[in-house]
Amino acid sequence: xxxxxxxxxxxxxxxxxxxxxxxxxxxxxxxxxxxxxxxxxxxxxxxxxxxxxxxxxxxxxxxxxxxxxxxxxxxxxxxxxxxxxxxxxxxxxxxxxxxxxxxxxxxxxxxxxxxxxxxxxxxxxxxxxxxxxxxxxxxxxxxxxxxxxxxxxxxxxxxxxxxxxxxxxxxxxxxxxxxxxxxxxxxxxxxxxxxxxxxxxxxxxxxxxxxxxxxxx
Amino acid sequence: xxxxxxxxxxxxxxxxxxxxxxxxxxxxxxxxxxxxxxxxxxxxxxxxxxxxxxxxxxxxxxxxxxxxxxxxxxxxxxxxxxxxxxxxxxxxxxxxxxxxxxxxxxxxxxxxxxxxxxxxxxxxxxxxxxxxxxxxxxxxxxxxxxxxxxxxxxxxxxxxxxxxxxxxxxxxxxxxxxxxxxxxxxxxxxxx
Numbered sequence: 246x247x248x249x250x251x252x253x254x255x256x257x258x259x260x261x262x263x264x265x266x267x268x269x270x271x272x273x274x275x276x277x278x279x280x281x282x283x284x285x286x287x288x289x290x291x292x293x294x295x296x297x298x299x300x301x302x303x304x305x306x307x308x309x310x311x312x313x314x315x316x317x318x319x320x321x322x323x324x325x326x327x328x329x330x331x332x333x334x335x336x337x338x339x340x341x342x343x344x345x346x347x348x349x350x351x352x353x354x355x356x357x358x359x360x361x362x363x364x365x366x367x368x369x370x371x372x373x374x375x376x377x378x379x380x381x382x383x384x385x386x387x388x389x390x391x392x393x394x395x396x397x398x399x400x401x402x403x404x405x406x407x408x409x410x411x412x413x414x415x416x417x418x419x420x421x422x423x424x425x426x427x428x429x430x431x432x433x434x435x436x437x438x439x440x441x442x443x444x445x446x447x448x449x450x451x452x453x454x455x456x457x458x459x460x461x462x
Numbered sequence: 463x464x465x466x467x468x469x470x471x472x473x474x475x476x477x478x479x480x481x482x483x484x485x486x487x488x489x490x491x492x493x494x495x496x497x498x499x500x501x502x503x504x505x506x507x508x509x510x511x512x513x514x515x516x517x518x519x520x521x522x523x524x525x526x527x528x529x530x531x532x533x534x535x536x537x538x539x540x541x542x543x544x545x546x547x548x549x550x551x552x553x554x555x556x557x558x559x560x561x562x563x564x565x566x567x568x569x570x571x572x573x574x575x576x577x578x579x580x581x582x583x584x585x586x587x588x589x590x591x592x593x594x595x596x597x598x599x600x601x602x603x604x605x606x607x608x609x610x611x612x613x614x615x616x617x618x619x620x621x622x623x624x625x626x627x628x629x630x631x632x633x634x635x636x637x638x639x640x641x642x643x644x645x646x647x648x649x650x651x652x653x654x
Contacts, residue, residue, distance in 0.1 A: 344541040352533045
């Protein structure tokens, strides 16, 4: 512990008034695989870079079905991502038990936001994972990003993980509200390629307003 | 004791009840309210233990407000009915059942709906439903008088006729009729 921090526990605010553990978690996310989400009124696409792995090992799954109509992906420590994915799946099924209807995307994002927030107020390790959640509900196609602090954002396009700023630049320049799924897949491949300077292996998942289902491509 | 009815019409739902609260062979109250407006789009009619029913209605009110604030749009009638049925079921399974039969009726973006719920936690969707000691009599009127194309005014008339018939012959029901109408908010145009 530094002199400045003497007597303070690491889960308290740092001298600059920042939550140092949350900052560290965000830093870990920014070293995760480049992951993109983008949506139009008709569909939403989730794309995640599969990091090169050594021969004889299968790469881990990165795009996850949450319920019939919702999918999610994440960036950060895979163990933490999987924990969040499971939490999303449980909440989606809990909603079906209580109301007998599919959950809306906003409620899922808020739930996982609350879940992540609980790791920021105690002497525990905040989850080193950000997730992108997308799906369809009575308000249309929705997309959210949720960060380790519990903060969530609603929007048309997100990029998280390694070099996500560069990937987001490409998407902000070339995003169009009337593109189709093929164009969106090409755009997110291009964004990841631009960010990483290599031809990437990317896993995709799509939810469409017509079919109201989430499917991996 | 009690007679309550709920009827679905093409442009809304109607709830009706008598006003008698029985204490054995004694009339405990002649002005009992058995129909509650949960909010502008949902109503509930209760038969059975008043305290249990009021608790369930309060819970339904609170949960509906919370759900709307959290997700930004209201619970559907079916979601509300399922929520109430779950509460009833948890009571049954913990050996402290809620002694109630409820009619949950309202309108949402899918149109008007009537649900019947009981202390077992079962819910069924109906065109019309009745509960309480007067319900066999009310059902006689409803079965012969109901059709799906009635206006909301005709539905109101049928609802009070059903409760009035029960009041005539059921000693557990009486002292006048209450009616609540919940018109459909959205009238959707049907295109050919």
